[in-house]
Amino acid sequence: MFNFYNRYYIFRQNDGQFRDFRCDAANNLCSSILGRSGIWSDMNIIARDVHPYFCAEPGRDGFYHVLYQDNSGNINYSKTDGHYVKTFPVLGSRTPSVYNKHLRIVPLGDEVYMFYVLQHDNSFLLAYQQLKNNRPGTPKIVDYVSANSIPCTVLHDPDRNIYAFYQSYDGKYLQLGYKKFSTARKHWSDFTAVTKYQGDCEYPHAIMDPSGTIHLCYQRRAPKLFELVYQQKAPGRNLWSAETVLHSSVHPFDNASVLHVNDRIIVYWVRNDIIYWCSGSMSGDSWTRPARYGFQPGRRLRCISYTDLAAAGGPGYGDGPASRQRLGDGPSHSLSPGVFPGIVNDDGFTLAFMDAGGITGGRQFPHSRQLAVQGRDASGNELKSLVLNIFRKMQEKMGEMKAEWEEIKNEIPGLTSAYMELEKETEKLSLRLSLLENRLSQAAGQCGRTGLSGPAAGQDKSVLPEDCSGPAHGRPDRSPGYTGPVTPRQKTQQAADENAGATGTTAPAAGDRQKVHGTTEARETSAERPKPSLDPEAMKIWEEWQEPAEWTGGDVKTKGS
Incomplete structure (x- = not known):
């Protein structure tokens, strides 16, 4: 089932290989490489006992920056190249409290900004810390945020300014807006409202294209429906475009996002593992009708955060000017990371909306294995490595099945004990029912005997004397001199x-x-x-x-x- 928070991070490196970061079934934060053979390499464990909702971003120093929390609620930061790992504690939890803290990390050169949402009593706070020279600073508060499933989103521009989008109460409704942080001056601006709707606006999703334009989609609550709305803001201006309602539904748009693919803006939402989407121009003036994406049914749909590092230097990772590159004859991509629905296999992955022939046909992106082996012939060593990797994958699958079987065996005694207790309780209830039936039978017998002895005791009143004869029945003898009973x-x-x-x-x-x-x-x-x-x-x-x-x-x- 598609889960917007449980993400699978995939990065296309400059050497053409793909590196992923994911949390496995044993709560281990792992990383592996999809090489030119088209097979994922062995997993390298970055951290153990990790909450599955984490965040990973690449830096311009060649390292990947990962922000996660352990199973005790402590927030940690790891810096890794896939093999070497260095971990720093960021924020310790006074009491073990594990929940979705909506972690976000923004690496900007030698400075790394880490954002998270903390629960304090009945309120939620958006806070951040700056890490410089491998030393985390003190936590600072940005603002109060709402307690919904997507309280905020964070992105940055080429000038190293960070934008935090979240909800704010206008006295009657919750409106969406943002605060802008200048990393040069270390200063947050006042809250700037984007929406002015007569109702609540929520679930912000924002990206920035190579030109610096911010594309924002969100949900607003109409009187009887939920509406998916799109707006954009040009760089250097505080003016937002008019609201465009893309779709209305009785169901909420909690699994939605916005993408920049092939010089088009894609807004999609997922419901019951079915992808629905709209396509619009870069200006946001024209949009297609909502349609169902033609993904192959019956396969597990994952939430994949995909970033192409071959297009470095753009606003996604910010020191250089806005720029982009084409990958051969393929499509151009947004430099800010996109959250795609997709499928991950043992021999690669597939992303929705990413196909060389355009997005209008709804076809799937060419398999990543094809990109990895394009223009190359597999040598004997590569074939050997391919076979070995296949056997390793089989061993991993067998190990997972064995672990699941062990868990099932551990649960069987508990289930057996519960069944025995239930059987004992059933026997007790059966005995009680038998006792009640016996008591009812005895009571019925006593009532019957009482009813039969009544007429016998008063037989002189209810039975006529001529109906009874002789002393054999215990009645007076009616001899010739008998004149009747003596009063x-x-x-x-x-x-x-x-x-x-x-x-x-x-x-x-x-x-x-x-x-x-x-x-x-x-x-x-x-x-x-x-x-x-x-x-x-x-x-x-x-x-x-x-x-x-x-x-x-x-x-x-x-x-x-």
């Missing part, structure tokens, strides 16, 4: 009669039966009420109670009479 009132009357007969007293008269019956019924009702025990006073009254005279005045006498 509590009848039981009380029988007890009273027996009591009267036992004591020799006569039954009460007919007129008094209602009293006796009422008294007995009251006693029965009182007896039915649950009482724990009789208090002493009630017990004393009961013992001293005397029978009424009427009970002993009848015909029935007691046994003692």
Whole structure:
């Protein structure tokens, strides 16, 4: 997937060979040569444990200048020719904090300017340091910048002036502008606004062509769409051209850039590894319609920063006057580095928009291997070197596959342990579910038994006497003399009669039966009420109670009479 920040730096040297700088899968900052055999040489490790977002630029002293941060967040600077490496610490991190610091480096003769973005609390600062005589100076602040994915861009002109483009708040919206730094006077100018749009402008991308004209493309936020806009500024003037809207979309233009190729200005953007582009004149007056670039699908698209050092002396690396050279019959190139979408293979690389036949057809740039071997015949030693390089590449691939397999094997125990824990939790949940089902079954059984015993307890009420027969069912025998079940009132009357007969007293008269019956019924009702025990006073009254005279005045006498 195309990533604008993870760049692959390729430089075409004066001897016709290509040198690259990249960060490999093991976070090693490496460099190699694409020779005339068309095969990349063995990698030379510049630094280890490097964050993949770094910056590399060539200097006029024949060395390459690399700015990177390690995995602890410390910013370091390395000076190398591909073999010899000398590293200096630039800025140490108090706490390990690794994030995209948007590193930029500008080598100007014996002075090297290093730019980076630092996060301070909730703010982001664009800062820089000057390195002279291999000694880094103290960090200095340029200005506050926004916290988006592309907060700034840096370039310089033939007069060794450095331009820093970034956003600034105008009280209502974020506008794009720049500050200009004079390396001779060591002074920054005030912020000069470029945009005056009624909305936020962001994602600045700028290059400078050999004439010193600055070409700027950026994104601005319309009410419902994102717009890709182009402007330019002629050298020696502070007047910018009118805004030209190249394309509008519902998707942001975060993977976009501007190029100078074959006396044309290219503005492109990448979405889902598909390249879209517009082509305009050097004056920026006329532009083609947005089109899809005809790259071969199914291949990994890389972000490649490509610089042709054969065109040295221009504003890209600034001591000499603006000039350019043609590479044989090929196209002319911008002297400032261009960020191209492209493909890197084991036997070379391919850049979009770079073809000898022009850019209107959308054809690919001739393979770099063809340029490397053009006009030369491979000798026996070169063939031998070619075969050896192929075997070395195979060994490297096998080593990478082995390392990936080791990582997979290291991850397998953790995954197995996680699976076992998940299986244990599943068993626990299954047991809990079984217990809940058993409890529900028991509760349902108890409810069923309670419902069945209710009618049995009250069977005398719900079942008619004639439906039940005999003592076999625990019911009274219905003999000829049976007159029905004895009620509590009848039981009380029988007890009273027996009591009267036992004591020799006569039954009460007919007129008094209602009293006796009422008294007995009251006693029965009182007896039915649950009482724990009789208090002493009630017990004393009961013992001293005397029978009424009427009970002993009848015909029935007691046994003692």
